[in-house]
Amino acid sequence: MExxxxxxxxxxxxxxxxxxxxxxxxxxxxxxDKQPESKPLLAVSGAFxxxxxxxxxxxxxxxxxxxxxxxxxxVLFGPAAASVLGAIVLVFQAILLxxxxxxxxxxxxxxxxxIGPLVAWLVYKGIQKANGPTLLGVFLAAALADLMTYVTTxxxxxxxxxxxxxxxxxxxxxxxxxxxQIPLAIAEGLLTVVIFDYIMKLKPDILENLKVIGPKVxxxxxxxx
Amino acid sequence: MFxxxxxxxxxxxxxxxxxxxxxxxxAISTMLVSLxxxxxxxxxxxxxxxxxxxxxxxxxxxxxxxxxLFIPFVFAFITFxxxxxxxxxxxxxxxxxxxxxxxxxxxxxxxxxxxxRIMGGFTCLAFLALTIPMTELFSELERIKIPQIVLELxxxxxxxxxxxxxxxxxMYHAQETRMGYISLKxxxxxxxxxxxxxxxxxWLKGEKAYFxxxxxxxxGSIRTLKEPESLRNIGVRNLCLFITFEILLLLxxxxxxxxxxxxxx
Numbered sequence: 001m002e003x004x005x006x007x008x009x010x011x012x013x014x015x016x017x018x019x020x021x022x023x024x025x026x027x028x029x030x031x032x033d034k035q036p037e038s039k040p041l042l043a044v045s046g047a048f049x050x051x052x053x054x055x056x057x058x059x060x061x062x063x064x065x066x067x068x069x070x071x072x073x074x075v076l077f078g079p080a081a082a083s084v085l086g087a088i089v090l091v092f093q094a095i096l097l098x099x100x101x102x103x104x105x106x107x108x109x110x111x112x113x114x115i116g117p118l119v120a121w122l123v124y125k126g127i128q129k130a131n132g133p134t135l136l137g138v139f140l141a142a143a144l145a146d147l148m149t150y151v152t153t154x155x156x157x158x159x160x161x162x163x164x165x166x167x168x169x170x171x172x173x174x175x176x177x178x179x180x181q182i183p184l185a186i187a188e189g190l191l192t193v194v195i196f197d198y199i200m201k202l203k204p205d206i207l208e209n210l211k212v213i214g215p216k217v218x219x220x221x222x223x224x225x
Numbered sequence: 226m227f228x229x230x231x232x233x234x235x236x237x238x239x240x241x242x243x244x245x246x247x248x249x250x251x252a253i254s255t256m257l258v259s260l261x262x263x264x265x266x267x268x269x270x271x272x273x274x275x276x277x278x279x280x281x282x283x284x285x286x287x288x289x290x291x292x293x294l295f296i297p298f299v300f301a302f303i304t305f306x307x308x309x310x311x312x313x314x315x316x317x318x319x320x321x322x323x324x325x326x327x328x329x330x331x332x333x334x335x336x337x338x339x340x341x342r343i344m345g346g347f348t349c350l351a352f353l354a355l356t357i358p359m360t361e362l363f364s365e366l367e368r369i370k371i372p373q374i375v376l377e378l379x380x381x382x383x384x385x386x387x388x389x390x391x392x393x394x395x396m397y398h399a400q401e402t403r404m405g406y407i408s409l410k411x412x413x414x415x416x417x418x419x420x421x422x423x424x425x426x427x428w429l430k431g432e433k434a435y436f437x438x439x440x441x442x443x444x445g446s447i448r449t450l451k452e453p454e455s456l457r458n459i460g461v462r463n464l465c466l467f468i469t470f471e472i473l474l475l476l477x478x479x480x481x482x483x484x485x486x487x488x489x490x
Contacts, residue, residue: 007260029374036439040432043381047389048424050382088379092386094350101346102253102353103260161308161335172311194421202425 005104009160014106020114021087024080031081035209038077045073046085048195050092052188053112065180067188068149071142072195074117075124076212082120086113111152120145134217138196143189150177235358239284244463245361251467252353258474259345264484265338267477268345275348283356293351301343308336359383377445385431392426393419 005013032039052069073082087109094102101108120141127137154177158169200207200217207213235241240248255275259268276294280287309332367376396419400406405415435443 007257010260025372025375028378029372032374037432039378039381040435041428043378043385044424044428044431046378046382047385047427050386051389084375084378085382088375088382092379092383094353101350103256103346191420194417195424198421198425 005107005156005160007103009156010103010106012106013104013110013156017083017087017106017109017114020080020083021109024082024084024087027078027080028084031077031210035206038206038210041206042073042077042081042085045076045082046089049073049085050089053089054093065150065177065184067184067191068112068116068146069188069192070112070116070149071120071138071145071188072192074120074145075138075141075196076207076210079114079117079121082117083109083113086117107153107156111156112149115152116145116149119148128214134200134213135193135197139189139193142192143185146185146188147181150181153177231354232359234285234289234355238356239282240356241358243356245357245365247463247467248357249353249362249365252349254471255474256346256349258471258478259342259349262342262345262478262481263338264478264481265341266481266484267474268338268341270477271345271474272341272348275345275352279348279352279355283352285355290351290355293355294347297343297347301340301347304343305336305340308339309333373445381431381435384434385427388430388434389423389427392430393423396422396426 028042032042049069049072052067055066070082070086073085077085087105090105090108090112094105123144124137124141127140128134151174154170154173157173158166162169200213204213255271259271262268276290279285280290309328310326311332363376363380367373400415400419404411406412
C-alpha cells in the first residue's frame, strides 16, 4: 500500500527487483521474436493476473489479501517473463485502480512478481521431472506461488517494522495472512488447473513450443479429445 | 463497472489538457515528500491539498471521490489500530481491559504516521489515476525509453482487461437469464463455468484482434498524431508554483520533524 514502507526499504526493494525485471524483458523479447503468435497469450495471462489480483480482501497488516494469478504465467513462460507481467500489472493497478502504489512497487514486484513465479516454476518443473501428473503440478504451482508471495510480504513487512522484534512481528503478520490466504490459494490453484486443462485441449501446440509439456503428454491429451 | 468510470474520469476531467509530464512530475514528487516525512503533519497537508485539487480543479464529483477514498481509509484505519496495539513497547496510554492488551504511546505514534502516509500517498495516486488517461501515459513512457516490447504487452494487456470484463458481463447476463443463479448450488456451478471459459474466450478474442492488427501492418506500436509535449510547454508560472509548493512541503518536513502526538517519556 502506498506510503506504508519507509523510504529506505522502498529503495532497497526497487534495487533488488530491477535486475530481475530487466532480465525478464530480454527473455520475453526472445520468446516473442521466435514466436510472435505467443504475444496474445502473454497479454491475456497478464490481464488474468490483473483481474485476479484486483479481487482484494483487506487484511489488517498494511497489505491486502488477494489471489495473485502469477502461477499460470510462470508455468507458461518461465519465471523471468512472469516477473515482467507482474511488474506491468502492478503499475496498472497503481495507476488505474490506485491499488498497491508507486513507491512500494519494488517490494510488490519482488514478492508477487519474482518469488511467486519462481516458486511456481520450480514446483512445476520438479513435478514434471518426477513424472507426476501435469495438472497436479499446475495446481501446486499456482497455490504455492500464491502462498509464498504472502510469506515474502510478511517478511518484508516485519523487516520494515521489526517491533518489538523481527520474529514477533513476522509471527503476527503470518497469522493474519494465513487466515485469508490459504483458502484463496486453494481456490486459485483449482481455477488455474481448469484453465490450464482447457489450454492443453485447445492449443497443445503452443504449449509444446513453449516447452511447457512434453510430446508424450500432448499425445495423451489429443487421444482423449 | 468501477474501472470504466475511473477511465471515463481520466478522459473527461478539468485537468485533461494540462501537460501530462507536468501532472506526472507533480504527483510523483509530492508522493516522495509524503514518503520521506517523519511526522504525520506534512502527509495530512498533502492529503488536503491533493483532495482540493482533485475536487475543485479536476472537477471530479466529490461524492465519487469520497467513495473512492473510503476504501483505502478503512484499510489505513485498521492498520492504525493494529499498529497502536501490537507495535509498541513503551508506556501504556489506554488499557483495553482484555488479554492484557493496551495502546502504547510509540505504537500510537507509529500507527498514526503510517495512516497519514498512506492517505498522503494515496491521494497523489488518485490524482494520477483520475487525471491522466492510460494512452497518454504510454506515450510518456515511450519517451523515457521503456523497451518497446514491454509497452506493446502493456498496451495489449490494457485492452484485454476490458475484453475480460466485457466477456464476463456478457456471460453472466446470459447465465442469469437462463436461471443460472437461482440457487446456491447452481450459482457455484455457473460461476465455475464462467471462470473457466472466461480465460479461453478472452484469449481467442484477443488473438483475433491481434491477427487483425497484424494483417494491417501493426509492428508493435500504435502511432498517434499527438504532438510530443515538452517541459517547456508547462509554462513558467506553473513551474514556479510547482517548485515553491515542493520546497514549502520539504521545509514543513524539516520543521515538523520532531512532532509527535504523544510524547514518549
